[in-house]
Every structure is written in structure tokens, then in C-alpha cells.
Amino acid sequence: MVFMAAVLAGWEIQIEGNEGWAARLPTWRIEKGWVLKFTGGRPLTGYHIFMTIFMLGIIHLPLFFTAWNWQLELLLLGFYAGMLLIEDFLWFVFNPHYGIKNFRKGKIWWHRTWWGPVPNFYWFMIVAAVLLIYFGRAAI
Numbered sequence: 001m002v003f004m005a006a007v008l009a010g011w012e013i014q015i016e017g018n019e020g021w022a023a024r025l026p027t028w029r030i031e032k033g034w035v036l037k038f039t040g041g042r043p044l045t046g047y048h049i050f051m052t053i054f055m056l057g058i059i060h061l062p063l064f065f066t067a068w069n070w071q072l073e074l075l076l077l078g079f080y081a082g083m084l085l086i087e088d089f090l091w092f093v094f095n096p097h098y099g100i101k102n103f104r105k106g107k108i109w110w111h112r113t114w115w116g117p118v119p120n121f122y123w124f125m126i127v128a129a130v131l132l133i134y135f136g137r138a139a140i
Contacts, residue, residue, distance in 0.1 A: 005090055012087075013094055018095070018097030018098075021045070025047050027045045027047040030043060078134075078136055088121070
């Protein structure tokens with residue numbers, strides 16, 4: 001999980017550079033409307049839609065080698081949620097334009113709401129990852 005998160009963070013840093021959340025990428029974006037309620041107020045971009053589809057496809061590769069079941073699906077989605085959380089944090093750690101010193105409220109426009117030392121998104125993702133992996137553990 002950490003390895004995949006680190007690779008994805010490095011990949012995204014190479015693509016986005018110092019502009020997070022695909023701010024300067026040549027991609028379509030939805031910046032207003034009801035859809036922003038599901039993105040935490042962040043723009044919905046073509047870049048993020050296709051990256052999500054790609055990563056969900058990658059994490060489901062084990063299904064080519066074993067039968068699908070609900071426990072395995074929960075485990076895979078838990079892995080994805082955990083990887084996404086770690087990847088987001090590592091993007092700041094590894095990105096020379098940000099670094100850990102700038103990982104705080106007010107420095108990152110796309111993380112608007114913070115609970116304590118981290119964006120609220122992190123709390124949702126850690127709970128999702130732990131619950132999904134817990135209920136999917138029977139697949140192991």
C-alpha cells in the first residue's frame with residue numbers, strides 16, 4: 001500500500017509540479033454546482049476522474065486470479081482508500097514546491113476544511129480504510 005502510494009505520489013508530482021489539484025493541466029473541470037458537494041468543494045477534473053478509474057482498475061487486478069466476493073471487494077476498496085490517503089500526504093512530503101513545512105491549513109487551497117493537524121478528508125479516508133479492511137479481512 002505504501003509503495004503504491006509513493007509511486008502514485010511521485011507520478012502526480014511529475015504531472016502537476018507545483019500546481020496541485022490539476023490546477024494548470026489541460027483538462028476539463030467542473031468548478032460550480034451540486035457536484036462539488038461530493039468533492040469537498042474541490043473542482044471535479046477529467047484528470048482526477050480518469051486517474052480514479054485507472055487506480056480502481058489496478059487494484060482490482062487480483063480478480064483475474066480469483067473469484068469475486070464481497071469480502072474481497074471490501075478489502076480491495078479498503079486498500080484503495082488507504083493508498084489514496086497515504087498518496088495525498090506523500091505528495092506534499094515529496095513535492096519540492098511544498099514539503100512537510102507547508103502541509104497546514106491556509107497553504108493548500110484544495111484542502112479547505114481541516115480538523116486538527118490534517119484535512120478533514122484524511123479523517124474520512126482513515127475511517128473508510130479501516131472499516132473496509134476490517135470487514136474484508138475474511139477474504140485473506
